[in-house]
Amino acid sequence: MKTTRTIIHLDLDAFFCAVEEKRDPALRGMAFAVGGDPAQRGVVASCSYAARQFGVRSAMPMARARERCPRLGVVVPNHAAYKKASRQVMAILHDLTSQVEQLSIDEAFLDISEIEVSPREVGQTLQGQIREKLNLPCSLGIASNKLVAKIATDVGKVSAPAGTPPQALTVIPPGQEAAFLAPLPTDMLWGVGPKTRERLHQLGMRTIGDVANYPVIELTQALGKHGYDLSKRAKGIDKRPIVTERKVKSISNEITFSRDKGRKGEILQELRRLSGKVARRLQAKGLRGRTVQIKVRWADFSTLTRQNTLPKGVDDYDTISQQAEALLEQVWTSEQAVRLVGVGVSNLDQEARQLNLWDPQVKKDRQLQETLAKLRHKFGEDIISEGMSNRD
Ligand SMILES: [Mg+2]
Numbered sequence: 001m002k003t004t005r006t007i008i009h010l011d012l013d014a015f016f017c018a019v020e021e022k023r024d025p026a027l028r029g030m031a032f033a034v035g036g037d038p039a040q041r042g043v044v045a046s047c048s049y050a051a052r053q054f055g056v057r058s059a060m061p062m063a064r065a066r067e068r069c070p071r072l073g074v075v076v077p078n079h080a081a082y083k084k085a086s087r088q089v090m091a092i093l094h095d096l097t098s099q100v101e102q103l104s105i106d107e108a109f110l111d112i113s114e115i116e117v118s119p120r121e122v123g124q125t126l127q128g129q130i131r132e133k134l135n136l137p138c139s140l141g142i143a144s145n146k147l148v149a150k151i152a153t154d155v156g157k158v159s160a161p162a163g164t165p166p167q168a169l170t171v172i173p174p175g176q177e178a179a180f181l182a183p184l185p186t187d188m189l190w191g192v193g194p195k196t197r198e199r200l201h202q203l204g205m206r207t208i209g210d211v212a213n214y215p216v217i218e219l220t221q222a223l224g225k226h227g228y229d230l231s232k233r234a235k236g237i238d239k240r241p242i243v244t245e246r247k248v249k250s251i252s253n254e255i256t257f258s259r260d261k262g263r264k265g266e267i268l269q270e271l272r273r274l275s276g277k278v279a280r281r282l283q284a285k286g287l288r289g290r291t292v293q294i295k296v297r298w299a300d301f302s303t304l305t306r307q308n309t310l311p312k313g314v315d316d317y318d319t320i321s322q323q324a325e326a327l328l329e330q331v332w333t334s335e336q337a338v339r340l341v342g343v344g345v346s347n348l349d350q351e352a353r354q355l356n357l358w359d360p361q362v363k364k365d366r367q368l369q370e371t372l373a374k375l376r377h378k379f380g381e382d383i384i385s386e387g388m389s390n391r392d
Contacts, residue, residue: 004174006119006142007242008110009149010126011157012089013137013165015106016046019085020075022135031056032073038062045077049164088134096126101242109146111242123169137165143172143180147238151181151188177236182209189233191226199223208234251287252295253277254342260299262337268325274343275321282345288313289345292323296331297340306331313349320345 012018016034021027031051036042042062054069066072086105093100099111112122123140130138139160141152149172156168172180181189187197189208203222205211211219211234219227232238253274261267271294282288292314293307306327314320324343 004144005111005113006115006144007146007149008112008119008123008126009141009143009146009153010093010108010110011139011153012106012130013139013157013167014046014048015085015136016077016082017048017075018136018165019081020078021048022085023078023081027073027075030073031069031071032075033062033065034075034077035062037076038066038074042074049162049166053163085134085136089130089136089138092126092129092133096122099242099244101244109149109242120169120171123171127167127169131167137167139166139168139170141168141170141172143177144174145177145236145238146240146242147190147233148172148177148180148236150190151184154188155180155184178209178212178234181234181236182207182212184208186211189230191230191233196223196226196230250289250293250344250346250348251278251281251285252293252342252344252346253281254295254340256297256340257338260337260339262334264328264332264334267328267332267338267341270341271324271328271343272321274341275324276317278343278345279315279317279320282315287348288315289348290314291345291347292320292327293342293344293346294324294327294331295340295342295344296328296338298336299339300336301339303340304331307346309347313347314345 017027017032020032020034027048029050031048031054033044033047033051033056035045038061044056044058044060044062044065046058047056047065051065051069051072054072056065056069056072062074066074082105089106090100090102090108093108093110097110097112097115099114101109103109112119115122119142123142127138127140130136139153139157141149141154141156143149143152152170152172153168156170157166160166160168184207185197186192186200186205186208187194189211192200199222200206200211203214203219205214211230214231216228216231219231221227223230255270255274261270290311290313291307291309293305295303295305297303308323308327310319310323314323320343
């Protein structure tokens, strides 16, 4: 195993504007901004590189941008188009490696440690693919960790010639991290805003190198834990892994019968079994969902889904199976046999659950539910429901 990682930070150049130029090629090379109406106190969401030469910047009020660049074209945002383009870019990244962490609509980290090609070549290939397939410019920073890769992108962008998309590719070889960061101003470091920059300045530090050379004990005394973290970052140290978890949208299980089933009792039994599976998968992933759904395909291949949204997220067998049964009641007809049934839970919300985990009662309930889920898996649903009714 390699001991050094190779991380790419990718950032699309003036992304919204680049998508607009694809939609309307007449915009190419023009000074324009995507954002709100200047008369309505709109703000610049993204501005073309030609506009930047006039001093237009993102987050600036559109009226001020117009003052700086009177001929500035203003384009109303087309968020659906940006989302679509973003998905296309992320798909190209996922074709390269599964180790992709999307940071925002136009930014991502990739871990390419396992790829046996020089990092620069990988970067050039990616840039080329995104340009050729999608007609979008991007800048890349490559380094042994996220922090340095991100700063490499930023440095590459500002060093590129003005007026056109930078399409920068900046590679910091392993071992060069601290030397690369040393001459840069402290506020290029992650975690240094105007307040911290001022404080560092008061202590005599203007560059990241100054921070790296400052005694860590004194920096920690001055800024607390933040000072300790900054000292590490200033030396180019960052151990954060790539977080690849893609948001799961729903958890569902279905079964196609080898022979169509016409008895309601049989279908209910299948729904319960599937509910148990879905509950176990939700619990294993620490997820809860508010919407319970069933799917029924009849013998003539017509398919219907019915769903019910609950006030609170659920992950337990009892609720999911009760909901699934109630939904079946709504659609049941004895006129046709059933080919397929499915149970699903969507509207997932992971964060609420993670917070709740700290609550001791929730934790106890969880353990009970997990034990029950295991028992059900082993002995079937019915035995446990009977056992449960005697529990008090
Ligand atoms: Mg960008």
